[in-house]
Amino acid sequence: MTIQFNDETFRDDYSFSNSQRAKDRFPFPFHEDSYMYSINMEQHQGGPADSIYEKRFDVDEHYLAEMRDRALVLADDPLRCQSLPHMTLAGWDLLELIMVSKSEDYPELFELHRNGFKWHWINKPMGIEDHFVFMDETTLPYGPMEYITRQTQGDFCVLDQREDNLWMDAGMVTTQADWSLDFDIGMNFFEWHAPVPLAHEKGIFKRALKFLLSIQQGAPARRLNWTMTVNPLLDTSPENYHKWGVQKNTLTPENLGSKQHLRVELQTFFRLPRSNGLVFPIRCYLMSFQDIMAKPKWGRRLHRVVRDLPEELATYKGFIDNRPMMLDFLAQYDDGLPTSFGVWADEHSEPSLKK
Amino acid sequence: MSAFKFPESIRSRPVYGILEPRPGRSHLMIADCEGAEAILGLAVRTPHLMANTHIIFIPNGTKFGTKLQALNPAQYYEGPSYAAALSRIQRVLSDAAMGLQIYLAGTEGMMGQAQNEAMQAGYDYTAIQTEHRGSVARRMQCVHCKGITEDVIIDPFKCSHCGLNLFVRDHYSRRIAAFQGVCIDAENPGNVPPSTELYS
Numbered sequence: 060m061t062i063q064f065n066d067e068t069f070r071d072d073y074s075f076s077n078s079q080r081a082k083d084r085f086p087f088p089f090h091e092d093s094y095m096y097s098i099n100m101e102q103h104q105g106g107p108a109d110s111i112y113e114k115r116f117d118v119d120e121h122y123l124a125e126m127r128d129r130a131l132v133l134a135d136d137p138l139r140c141q142s143l144p145h146m147t148l149a150g151w152d153l154l155e156l157i158m159v160s161k162s163e164d165y166p167e168l169f170e171l172h173r174n175g176f177k178w179h180w181i182n183k184p185m186g187i188e189d190h191f192v193f194m195d196e197t198t199l200p201y202g203p204m205e206y207i208t209r210q211t212q213g214d215f216c217v218l219d220q221r222e223d224n225l226w227m228d229a230g231m232v233t234t235q236a237d238w239s240l241d242f243d244i245g246m247n248f249f250e251w252h253a254p255v256p257l258a259h260e261k262g263i264f265k266r267a268l269k270f271l272l273s274i275q276q277g278a279p280a281r282r283l284n285w286t287m288t289v290n291p292l293l294d295t296s297p298e299n300y301h302k303w304g305v306q307k308n309t310l311t312p313e314n315l316g317s318k319q320h321l322r323v324e325l326q327t328f329f330r331l332p333r334s335n336g337l338v339f340p341i342r343c344y345l346m347s348f349q350d351i352m353a354k355p356k357w358g359r360r361l362h363r364v365v366r367d368l369p370e371e372l373a374t375y376k377g378f379i380d381n382r383p384m385m386l387d388f389l390a391q392y393d394d395g396l397p398t399s400f401g402v403w404a405d406e407h408s409e410p411s412l413k414k
Numbered sequence: 415m416s417a418f419k420f421p422e423s424i425r426s427r428p429v430y431g432i433l434e435p436r437p438g439r440s441h442l443m444i445a446d447c448e449g450a451e452a453i454l455g456l457a458v459r460t461p462h463l464m465a466n467t468h469i470i471f472i473p474n475g476t477k478f479g480t481k482l483q484a485l486n487p488a489q490y491y492e493g494p495s496y497a498a499a500l501s502r503i504q505r506v507l508s509d510a511a512m513g514l515q516i517y518l519a520g521t522e523g524m525m526g527q528a529q530n531e532a533m534q535a536g537y538d539y540t541a542i543q544t545e546h547r548g549s550v551a552r553r554m555q556c557v558h559c560k561g562i563t564e565d566v567i568i569d570p571f572k573c574s575h576c577g578l579n580l581f582v583r584d585h586y587s588r589r590i591a592a593f594q595g596v597c598i599d600a601e602n603p604g605n606v607p608p609s610t611e612l613y614s
Contacts, residue, residue, distance in 0.1 A: 239557055239594075241560070242555070242557060242590065242594055243587070244589060245587070245589040246588075250425055250426040251426070253424035253426035253427070253584075254424060254426075254583070259424075259425065297557045297558075298557060298558055299558075300557075300558070300597055300600045301558050302600075303600075305600060305602075308602065
């Protein structure tokens with residue numbers, strides 16, 4: 060299929076919107092009517108046709124707008140992209156993984172021609188064509204990680220594996236849920252997750268680390284995570300929190316449906332072949348509450364999840380103050396009917412709202 | 415006794431021990447203020463270490479210098495500030511040989527920075543001993559402007575670079591050798607609670 064790329068913004072006038080196709084493939088993250096941390100890993104080996112799980116690196120209608128937004132963030136703050144000196148090889152691994160995956164999965168959009176170490180990359184949507192020598196940094200305009208992640212949706216954490224731990228030693232982070240790469244770079248798995256409440260006590264991170272350390276080449280994994288964002292703002296960084304935090308205060312009962320967004324992260328994990336590093340892409344999908352409510356099952360369920368979420372999690376995810384107003388809105392879409400198990404909207408079998 | 419027991423905290427927050435003598439060909443001890451007491455304690459237990467020890471001390475107005483010097487370490491240096499001592503620390507680390515033991519004692523800010531220098535010289539942070547003594551003030555990085563404010567003892571505090579009102583997090587970066595400060599009134603500008611002393 061041909062993707063029509065949106066001309067839209069994730070800042071200022073927030074002209075971002077989801078087409079019907081994007082709404083239908085939104086990764087609603089709740090498989091039941093409540094939420095608690097879990098490792099919820101599964102193999103990342105494709106998925107239902109046209110779903111966000113189908114390709115290794117999903118390219119959607121927001122691609123060009125997201126890449127423009129990333130370029131703006133980097134121009135304003137180059138520290139959002141950093142790589143410690145020993146991570147360059149992992150950067151080449153990542154460049155190869157993305158170029159090979161995208162050219163195979165979207166041959167109409169991306170081409171990669173390889174003749175030994177002489178590579179030729181064509182990115183048609185962005186109008187980029189480069190000839191370069193693989194593993195020779197002087198032949199690209201940026202380091203390999205930065206070059207390819209300026210052309211790929213989602214944040215990227217490139218992790219070094221040593222001492223039975225994972226280390227956040229490189230990354231491209233411009234669409235983050237309020238954490239700072241510049242502060243966390245160099246930390247191990249437990250340290251960069253230190254501020255997360257409840258999960259350490261539940262042993263979540265120990266088990267997650269054990270799983271991640273054993274991920275093999277060619278056998279990537281994935282999971283979903285989520286938070287809440289007022290306005291479709293990609294760059295919810297701590298660096299700029301003093302600028303965007305005030306937007307949380309602009310919600311009213313009238314504008315909440317269009318301003319309040321559920322922010323879902325598709326997190327994937329790929330072993331890198333030469334460096335034995337692990338790349339951890341974090342792809343952000345945004346959908347307004349009013350668009351979610353168009354799916355009766357998702358409407359019922361979102362109300363119940365937000366209502367019953369433990370206070371620590373609502374605080375950590377930054378919406379504790381707005382939760383009462385969110386619940387007033389969401390309650391209108393919950394008629395108390397049971398919901399089917401699983402994340403899919405099941406629009407053909409789930410009853411419409413009985414209110 | 416100027417030791418302080420820190421409350422249990424998150425996984426990125428440093429924890430400190432008690433300096434123990436370790437076998438080594440040479441010993442580098444860096445202390446500031448009451449950190450001197452940790453070195454004096456170590457020397458009482460193992461006086462023979464001093465023949466191969468280089469002490470770098472930043473008194474910041476404390477009077478431990480004479481006592482430390484009386485230990486007769488192989489080398490003794492007293493500096494007016496960490497910044498003044500830094501080039502010497504870097505020089506010593508640059509030709510440190512296998513078998514050097516590193517001991518840090520005193521404030522969190524000094525130990526964090528010295529640990530960072532040792533890490534840059536190739537030492538694993540887990541091999542560097544630390545013992546907290548004296549002030550519980552913190553070295554804070556403003557996550558917004560990236561400026562460092564030294565000796566922060568109240569929460570919230572004003573960033574000494576950009577002037578934002580920051581709250582004191584326990585999230586700590588060894589690479590920056592600082593805790594993270596985040597704007598406290600971002601969502602309600604001007605709504606800054608009164609500051610209280612840390613751990614009060």
